[in-house]
Amino acid sequence: MIGILGAGAFGTALAVALGREGRDVRLWARDANHVATMREARMNAARLPGIGFPESVSVTAEIDDILGAKAILLAVPMQALRGLLGAEPRLNGHVLVACCKGVDLTSLQGPAGLIAAACPDARVGILTGPSFASDIAKGLPTALTLACHDGEALQNLLSTPALRLYRSEDIIGAELGGALxxxxxxxxxxxxxxxxxxxxxxxxxxxxxxxxxxxxxxxxxxxxxxxxxxxxxxxxxxxxxxxxxxxxxxxxxxxxxxxxxxxxxxxxxxxxxxxxxxxxxxxxxxxxxxxxxxxxxxxxxxxxxxxxxxxxxxxx
The missing domain is CATH 1.10.1040.10 (N-(1-d-carboxylethyl)-l-norvaline Dehydrogenase; domain 2)
Known part of the structure; x- marks a missing residue:
């Protein structure tokens, strides 16, 4: 199972792309009303109208539903990431892949630094590169960088025929490129x-x-x-x-x-x-x-x- 925290356009697009390949994906949103609307419509009409959820994608407002995932993708806005990590200490020890780009205004850290500070036992990754959510959701060819240590298994888990991930060990370079x-x-x-x-x-x-x-x-x-x-x-x-x-x-x-x-x-x-x-x-x-x-x-x-x-x- 793959967990995705954040049901904005990018998180939703990743859920659709991975779910289209039959992978068990659980998409989390903080707003229970938003979750209910997505469940009923089987799409995120507010962010990616007209693009339905594959059968293997489920939507939840409960963090507990995400915690058993092989990998958890953090697809919240950069300035919201520190608050999310601080509010959910149970994320510690998991494989956490940041999908946001930027530098936190308060701590002046990138996503990898925020994850390491809040979840010291987590395995940290960065997913970044040239991509628009609508392209990913439509299944158009897209290539991204997955920056983490010993990431071959994670690369295979998150890649699809249209979404190609290239590995890098340079976490700092990947997150700064995406931010700058x-x-x-x-x-x-x-x-x-x-x-x-x-x-x-x-x-x-x-x-x-x-x-x-x-x-x-x-x-x-x-x-x-x-x-x-x-x-x-x-x-x-x-x-x-x-x-x-x-x-x-x-x-x-x-x-x-x-x-x-x-x-x-x-x-x-x-x-x-x-x-x-x-x-x-x-x-x-x-x-x-x-x-x-x-x-x-x-x-x-x-x-x-x-x-x-x-x-x-x-x-x-």
Whole structure:
């Protein structure tokens, strides 16, 4: 049995993809009313309308129903993960695979650090990479990184013919790639929203990738990991598609239009957290700093553009 904590779009999509292969999947949601609605409709109409649950997928509001799983996927928003782990000490000792991307604003830790702190006896994994929930749920080809130690059995458990998982031992690199690309995706959205063009977006992506790699290596990641699915691959997807919530949020910032506050934008909190870490550790992160300042409204868009474009010319 595979347990999934979090019935948002991504958690639901994973449940559908795995259930389609006949695997016993139990999808947990905190809201009992939401669970009742999903049970009756046999789909998550609020998040993935029109995509029914396979027979092997069951929905529950009870953590007890999840605890016997071979693996538990944590598909809650990044800023909710610390609270979930703290409230459910029985998760300790299980195989816990984080499917969220970002840095916790309070502790300034990524998902692996949060899991290790709250559940020291758990086996930690990170599932990340270029993916939209709707693509996974529809069975479209998707490749992700599964970062954990000795993960071959877990890779086989969570892979399907359409959902291909590639193993990595670099947990730090995988989680930082997934977190940092969201910040750059916001910046790419700002570029397009401000009408600066595709050439500017391409330059932003390239310099953003250099920024991601610099920060990740300084924290113990391997450069090769950032060049893979969890870094470069995810960066390309989220910087070039309007399906990306981070990109759409950046477009709203760049064009000066409103954005639905109920939509989770992981890159916004991550930009603030990473900018704080970078300043304390003297890591140069100009794009991240500008996005954090824009979100915090301590700088205007023209000021941010001027600051970036007036930086000294240097060798790439």
């Amino acid at each position: 690309k969201n910040v750059i995706a916001i910046a790419a959205g700002v570029v397009i929203g401000a009408g600066l063009g595709d050439s500017a977006r391409a330059a932003l992506m390239a310099r953003g990738y250099a920024e991601m790699t610099r920060f990740a290596i300084a924290h113990g990641a391997e450069a090769e990991t950032l060049a893979g699915l969890s870094g470069f691959g995810d960066l390309v997807l989220t910087c070039t598609s309007a399906q990306s919530r981070n990109f759409r949020y950046g477009q709203a910032l760049g064009s000066g239009t409103g954005f639905d506050a109920s939509i989770t934008v992981e890159g916004a909190a991550t930009a603030k957290a990473v900018s704080n870490i970078a300043k304390k550790t003297n890591i140069e992160m100009p794009i991240t700093d500008m996005i954090a300042a824009l979100i915090g409204q301590t700088i205007t868009l023209p000021q941010a553009m001027s600051a970036l474009l007036s930086r000294p010319l240097k060798q790439e």
